[in-house]
Amino acid sequence: MRDVAIVSFAQSNAAREDRNEVEILLPVVKAAVASSQLERSEIGFTCSGSSDFLQGQPFAFVMALDGVGAWPPIKESHVEMDGAWALYEAWVKIQTGEVDSALVYAFGKTSSGDLAEVQALQLDPYCVTQLWPDADSVAGIQARLYMERAGRSERDLAEVAARSLRDAQSNPHAVAKGDRDAEKLLAEPYRTSPLRDHDCPANSDGATAIVVMAGERAKTLCERPVWIRGFDHRIDPPALGARDLTRAPSAEIAAARAGVGDDKVDLAELSAPYTHQELILREALGLADDVRINPSGGTLCAHTMMSCGLNRIGDAAQRIAAGEGDRAVAHASQGHCLQQNMVCVLEGE
Amino acid sequence: MSDLPNALKSIVTPVRLEYDHSAGAAATGFLRGLTQKKILGARTGPGEPVLVPPRGADPRTSELAAELVEVSDKGTVVTYSIVRVPSDNIPFELPYVCATVLLDGANLGFFHVLQNCALDEVRIGMRVQAHWAPDDQLTENVSSIRYFEPIDEPDVPFEQIEEYA
Numbered sequence: 001m002r003d004v005a006i007v008s009f010a011q012s013n014a015a016r017e018d019r020n021e022v023e024i025l026l027p028v029v030k031a032a033v034a035s036s037q038l039e040r041s042e043i044g045f046t047c048s049g050s051s052d053f054l055q056g057q058p059f060a061f062v063m064a065l066d067g068v069g070a071w072p073p074i075k076e077s078h079v080e081m082d083g084a085w086a087l088y089e090a091w092v093k094i095q096t097g098e099v100d101s102a103l104v105y106a107f108g109k110t111s112s113g114d115l116a117e118v119q120a121l122q123l124d125p126y127c128v129t130q131l132w133p134d135a136d137s138v139a140g141i142q143a144r145l146y147m148e149r150a151g152r153s154e155r156d157l158a159e160v161a162a163r164s165l166r167d168a169q170s171n172p173h174a175v176a177k178g179d180r181d182a183e184k185l186l187a188e189p190y191r192t193s194p195l196r197d198h199d200c201p202a203n204s205d206g207a208t209a210i211v212v213m214a215g216e217r218a219k220t221l222c223e224r225p226v227w228i229r230g231f232d233h234r235i236d237p238p239a240l241g242a243r244d245l246t247r248a249p250s251a252e253i254a255a256a257r258a259g260v261g262d263d264k265v266d267l268a269e270l271s272a273p274y275t276h277q278e279l280i281l282r283e284a285l286g287l288a289d290d291v292r293i294n295p296s297g298g299t300l301c302a303h304t305m306m307s308c309g310l311n312r313i314g315d316a317a318q319r320i321a322a323g324e325g326d327r328a329v330a331h332a333s334q335g336h337c338l339q340q341n342m343v344c345v346l347e348g349e
Numbered sequence: 350m351s352d353l354p355n356a357l358k359s360i361v362t363p364v365r366l367e368y369d370h371s372a373g374a375a376a377t378g379f380l381r382g383l384t385q386k387k388i389l390g391a392r393t394g395p396g397e398p399v400l401v402p403p404r405g406a407d408p409r410t411s412e413l414a415a416e417l418v419e420v421s422d423k424g425t426v427v428t429y430s431i432v433r434v435p436s437d438n439i440p441f442e443l444p445y446v447c448a449t450v451l452l453d454g455a456n457l458g459f460f461h462v463l464q465n466c467a468l469d470e471v472r473i474g475m476r477v478q479a480h481w482a483p484d485d486q487l488t489e490n491v492s493s494i495r496y497f498e499p500i501d502e503p504d505v506p507f508e509q510i511e512e513y514a
Contacts, residue, residue: 020373022405026413040411056368066408112368121364130362 004094005218005225008036008211009314013173013302016111017205021060025107025207026067032209037221040069044099046076047090049083049106050306053118083310084332084342091231100214106307107207115203136200140192142245142337143276149246154194158182160275161198168297176202176301201273201303208307210314226317230258230345251284251341258343260285266325267292269312271299271332313344320348375403378417380489386481389417390455398456421453422479425505427514429471446471450497451513458513464496476502
């Protein structure tokens with residue numbers, strides 16, 4: 001395997017953006033390329049993740065290319081997935097030896113539509129979507145089942161929210177933040193019981209860009225390269241009745257394949273849009289109690305769909321680069337109820 | 350082909366999603382300009398190419414093109430095609446001419462339709478001008494320019510527009 005390092009990372013998140021995709025993306029890509037110390041022309045591959053369903057405007061990802069340095073023509077690819085999967089494609093491309101470096105970016109404008117409703121389109125169009133099960137309702141079904149199986153309470157969920165909101169206070173890119181204890185949160189009304197507003201993601205608009213470089217060259221580009229030591233993604237069946245919603249088998253396998261348990265984990269960034277999903281993921285990834293979870297506030301506090309998973313990888317890498325730990329786990333998910341999961345193990349030089 | 354007896358061939362599944370759209374800075378500038386009979390392009394800075402319609406960035410440099418610049422509603426045909434394919438979306442009688450017009454002051458061809466022009470007279474280098482909708486029908490829509498039509502000005506030699514053809 002070739003060693004691949006994350007050498008730069010930039011992001012922006014806002015509750016509502018009136019700029020178009022190019023206008024949102026351009027400064028973020030620029031910042032990531034500038035801090036990678038690479039010339040744009042030196043970057044061998046460009047890969048992105050986005051979904052036009054979010055803003056209801058077709059081919060936004062093609063127009064976005066105007067803002068990412070696509071002239072002279074570049075080697076480029078796109079996934080209709082969170083940008084974390086674009087990073088995986090770039091990592092595989094680098095493994096083949098075809099390129100040594102890549103720019104990976106993602107963007108999403110969730111505020112244009114009703115995101116929870118848009119997500120209903122991910123379900124079976126013949127027998128399920130017709131009932132318009134919005135994402136919050138489906139997550140509520142999963143949360144209740146999980147609490148029953150794991151013996152967890154609404155307080156456990158509120159504790160996740162309270163900690164995330166508190167941590168988000170020191171993250172300028174979080175859109176939900178605050179110092180509210182679980183007691184206060186539990187006094188709020190339900191949204192889709194047992195979930196309250198604080199259990200559901202703070203949707204946001206934004207973009208993320210990461211530059212990765214293989215081998216020795218990475219060491220010349222940044223003070224402390226953060227190496228991708230394990231990377232795997234798996235998928236569970238889409239039918240909600242076809243799997244145990246209280247577990248995330250695909251996350252368990254991805255974590256094992258990525259080698260999460262091979263050494264001590266200092267911190268983890270988990271892309272759990274809903275509070276109970278963080279608890280499911282901690283179990284699936286086998287994270288010890290002393291692992292620092294979502295010091296950024298996580299996807300709960302800035303759910304820029306399509307880039308929030310890539311943000312988890314970037315946020316984790318940034319903390320390792322800054323010396324806050326030596327080994328981190330980053331996770332991305334897609335689909336209802338953690339249907340698809342990616343796990344990335346990162347280690348500092 | 351399937352020989353499944355009584356196969357269900359279609360189902361009705363209405364989908365309705367509402368979007369609170371935002372056009373972004375570049376398109377907002379361009380579309381609002383149309384309501385005042387102005388064609389606005391954008392550039393990354395003085396002396397840089399003027400892009401019409403603007404989409405936010407100069408695709409050759411990927412620099413933010415945020416400076417709005419008014420260009421002329423007169424221009425030169427850099428290429429065209431005669432359309433004989435009907436479409437419910439198009440209010441013109443067949444056949445008609447669609448063209449790329451290099452507006453005076455712009456550095457990017459602008460796509461639109463030509464009218465009041467005999468099919469055998471349309472040519473590369475021909476000078477044309479926008480025909481605007483009546484003032485009370487100007488909206489944030491590119492059809493506020495109803496069409497382009499020939500004007501009485503000498504043709505522009507191909508060499509002068511070759512770069513944009």
